[in-house]
Amino acid sequence: MFCRKSPKFYFTKRYRTILSGMLAATLLLASSLSVTAAPLTAEEEARVRQHQSMPVQTNEITNWPAGPIVGAESAILMEAETGAILYAKNIHQKQFPASITKILTTLMMTEMCELDEMVTFSHDAVFDTPRDSNHIAMDVGQALTIEQCLNAILIRSANEVAFAAAEHISGSTDWSVFADLMNKRAEELGCLNTHFVNPNGLPDDDHYTTCYDMAMIGKAFFANEMLCKITMSRRLEIPASDTVPQSKLEMNAMQIIPGKKYSYEHLVGCKTGFTETARYSLVSCAQKGDLKLICVVMNDENPYQYEDTISLFNYGFSNFQKINISEQETKFDLSGGEMFHYGIDIFASSQPLLSLNKDDVIILPTTLTLDQLESSVTYTEEENTAATISYTYGGMQLGDVKVHFTSAVNHLSHEDGETSENVRPVPSPERTSFIPINILTLVLIILGLGVLGFVVVFFRAALKNYRESRIRTSSRRRWRRQNRRRRRRY
Numbered sequence: 001m002f003c004r005k006s007p008k009f010y011f012t013k014r015y016r017t018i019l020s021g022m023l024a025a026t027l028l029l030a031s032s033l034s035v036t037a038a039p040l041t042a043e044e045e046a047r048v049r050q051h052q053s054m055p056v057q058t059n060e061i062t063n064w065p066a067g068p069i070v071g072a073e074s075a076i077l078m079e080a081e082t083g084a085i086l087y088a089k090n091i092h093q094k095q096f097p098a099s100i101t102k103i104l105t106t107l108m109m110t111e112m113c114e115l116d117e118m119v120t121f122s123h124d125a126v127f128d129t130p131r132d133s134n135h136i137a138m139d140v141g142q143a144l145t146i147e148q149c150l151n152a153i154l155i156r157s158a159n160e161v162a163f164a165a166a167e168h169i170s171g172s173t174d175w176s177v178f179a180d181l182m183n184k185r186a187e188e189l190g191c192l193n194t195h196f197v198n199p200n201g202l203p204d205d206d207h208y209t210t211c212y213d214m215a216m217i218g219k220a221f222f223a224n225e226m227l228c229k230i231t232m233s234r235r236l237e238i239p240a241s242d243t244v245p246q247s248k249l250e251m252n253a254m255q256i257i258p259g260k261k262y263s264y265e266h267l268v269g270c271k272t273g274f275t276e277t278a279r280y281s282l283v284s285c286a287q288k289g290d291l292k293l294i295c296v297v298m299n300d301e302n303p304y305q306y307e308d309t310i311s312l313f314n315y316g317f318s319n320f321q322k323i324n325i326s327e328q329e330t331k332f333d334l335s336g337g338e339m340f341h342y343g344i345d346i347f348a349s350s351q352p353l354l355s356l357n358k359d360d361v362i363i364l365p366t367t368l369t370l371d372q373l374e375s376s377v378t379y380t381e382e383e384n385t386a387a388t389i390s391y392t393y394g395g396m397q398l399g400d401v402k403v404h405f406t407s408a409v410n411h412l413s414h415e416d417g418e419t420s421e422n423v424r425p426v427p428s429p430e431r432t433s434f435i436p437i438n439i440l441t442l443v444l445i446i447l448g449l450g451v452l453g454f455v456v457v458f459f460r461a462a463l464k465n466y467r468e469s470r471i472r473t474s475s476r477r478r479w480r481r482q483n484r485r486r487r488r489r490y
Contacts, residue, residue: 044301047279051299057088061394063367065319070308073299076211077312079320080219080285080292082399084363086316091212094193095298098273099134099157100214100283101201103221104182105165106150110224111185112169115147118243124173125163133202135160136236136248143243153200154227154271155236156250162200175199190216203275211296214283218294221269222285228269232257255306256284262306264313268292272305280305286313290322323364325389325401326356354386354403362391362399373398 040048048071059066067077067087074095077087085091120143129135134157138144144152149165152158166178175198182196191213197204222228234257238248254272255262270284281298282305293316297308364370373391380388387403 038302040301048301048304054090057091058086058396061396063365063372064394064396065315065365065367067315068308068311070297070311071300071304072297072308074211075297075308075312076215076295077316078215078219078294079316079322079363080222080294081322082361082363083216083219084398085212085396086293086320086363086365087312089211091215092193092210094208094210095281096201096203096207096275096278097209097214097298098201098275098278098281100271100273100281100296101196101199101207101209102153102157102162103214103227103271103283104186104196104217105162105199106153106227107217107221107224108169108181108185109146109150109165110227113146115145115150117146117168118143119146119149119161119164119168121160121164122167122173125160125167129160129163130202133159136238136250138164138244142245144238148238150227151230151233151236152238152250154230155233155252157200157253157272159200159202163198166199186213186217189220201273201275201278203277211298214296214298215294218283218285218296222292222294228285231269231271232267234259255303256282256309262303262310264310266313266317274302282306282309284309284313286317288317291317291320293317319366320363321366322361323370324358324361325391325399326358326360328370329356329401354405356389357402357404360399360401362401364398365393368393377403 051071051073052069054073056067056069058064070089072089074090074093075087076085076089076091078085121138121140123140126138126140136152136156136158138158138160144161144164146165146168149161152161153165163175166175167173170178170181172178178199179197182199183194186194186196186209191209194209194213195206196209197207201207231254234252236248236250236252238244240247254260254270256264256267256270258267264286266286266288268285268287270282273281273283278299280300280302281296282300283294283296285292285294287293293313295309295312295316297305297312300308362373364373373393376390376392378388378390379386382402384405385402386405389401389403391398391400
């Protein structure tokens with residue numbers, strides 16, 4: 001009996017494997033072929049021309065590198081470490097984000113869940129998702145791990161998976177509960193004009209954000225290496241299991257990842273979005289050398305969202321550089337005698353009281369020099385920090401550098417058995433302001449006090465001598481008078 005059934009079993013298993021392999025190969029081949037975007041309609045072309053005619057705010061700054069003209073209504077290019085804005089076009093104008101909403105949803109999933117947690121799909125998560133929107137055909141009662149959910153959301157932009165993950169985190173099928181958590185997290189990340197009402201970006205008049213806010217969310221998202229890696233994956237594979245009866249294979253439709261038509265070699269991660277109302281949006285990150293840039297384009301047309309993004313990345317890498325302030329700043333040189341030191345000796349071995357943070361950097365346009373930037377000092381009460389120096393140009397923030405109190409224990413003797421772990425920095429003095437003291441002025445004051453002291457001592461000595469002289473003179477006269485009186489008596 002086994003022998004009669006064995007060929008049937010072998011045939012079924014073998015050809016099921018072959019068919020699955022053929023399907024995967026076909027999908028991979030299709031995804032690797034160049035994708036030709038459909039010609040723009042007259043309405044879309046008019047919208048692109050209108051957007052291209054809009055002013056670019058950074059292009060209006062004198063001596064700022066001229067940025068490209070893009071088809072997006074709103075666009076921003078931001079340096080990830082400093083938050084410096086390199087390109088700005090309507091960056092605070094409210095837009096509908098569509099599926100780029102999911103970068104915040106997935107970021108919160110990594111912050112609030114373990115990767116092996118199971119997410120069970122409710123009736124609401126499955127059936128409240130429009131069937132003509134992106135999904136992976138999950139059914140009620142099926143379950144995925146958080147890690148599988150992250151892949152489904154970021155690779156296939158699966159809306160029902162975002163709903164299920166939101167339910168899992170909030171413990172409620174009411175989207176507003178998770179939306180409240182999203183809005184709170186967005187505010188913590190520095191968003192100024194964002195309000196989310198669902199976890200996936202499906203159309204809603206009260207679901208909006210800005211290019212600037214999405215870049216601020218992107219700073220946190222693209223700092224997560226795992227999330228970046230997922231967005232760059234060519235396909236989504238979910239094997240069949242007890243919680244998912246049929247395996248799932250879906251392809252990544254984003255055309256800027258490796259192997260696609262608009263592949264960008266320096267890309268770190270990305271997420272696209274689209275609805276009829278929001279049009280096309282793309283939030284992405286690229287790194288070249290030590291410069292890591294975040295780009296957001298919103299209300300664009302296909303394929304301009306890719307072309308505009310690549311143009312902005314190339315513009316950023318060609319026209320800006322990262323500058324270490326402690327190595328190049330001379331205006332705030334704290335070791336050149338302009339600031340008060342711990343002590344003064346003839347061997348010039350004393351240390352400055354203050355120093356610039358050696359790790360702080362700013363972003364400098366190639367069209368400007370460091371001495372052309374404006375700088376301002378803000379005093380702070382942070383531990384071991386005296387002040388923060390902010391650099392700007394034309395109203396654009398380029399970065400900050402902290403001024404630290406120098407440790408007074410660099411030369412503590414190891415003879416006492418103290419190690420660097422036992423060393424404590426000099427405590428910050430009680431202060432309401434930060435007062436730089438010129439060494440020459442200090443020396444002149446000390447010399448002046450010394451001369452004044454000498455004059456006082458000399459005057460007191462002269463006065464004392466004068467008094468003693470008067471006393472001696474008076475004593476001699478008294479002695480002479482007394483002597484004359486004795487003579488008269490005798």
